[in-house]
Amino acid sequence: MNTISSVFKATHGVMTxxxxxxxxxxxxxxxxxxxxxxxxxxxxxxxxxxxxLPGMSYKLYDTRDHHEVHRMLVAVLERP
Incomplete structure (x- = not known):
């Protein structure tokens, strides 16, 4: 198991x-x-x-993409 965690500010909100x-x-x-x-x-x-977060199951095509997918999720969730 590989876990990545990031703190960010969500001004517009995130659906759970x-x-x-x-x-x-x-x-x-x-x-x-x-x-x-x-x-x-x-x-x-x-x-x-x-x-x-809402949605179906999530799967990486390549496990090496985990860091990049995490980074992109944070960028999307914190945008105004």
Whole structure:
């Protein structure tokens, strides 16, 4: 398992499956396994409860792309 985490500010909000839209200082965590299955989780900075992003299952074509996909997700989620 490979996990990457980044803190960012979401001024427009991010939709979650469990509680709807959250905004402010957030942390995105992406985890990939050896088969390329990708798990996306988000939380408020320093909070204990994690939420999932809506969508079906996520899979990387190549597990080496995990860092780049994570970086792109953060860039999209924090844009105004």
């Amino acid at each position: 499956t469990e509680v709807g839209v959250i905004s402010g200082d957030l942390e995105l965590r992406t985890t990939s396994d050896k088969e390329g299955n990708l798990t996306l989780a988000i939380t408020y900075v320093d909070a204990e409860e994690w939420y999932t």
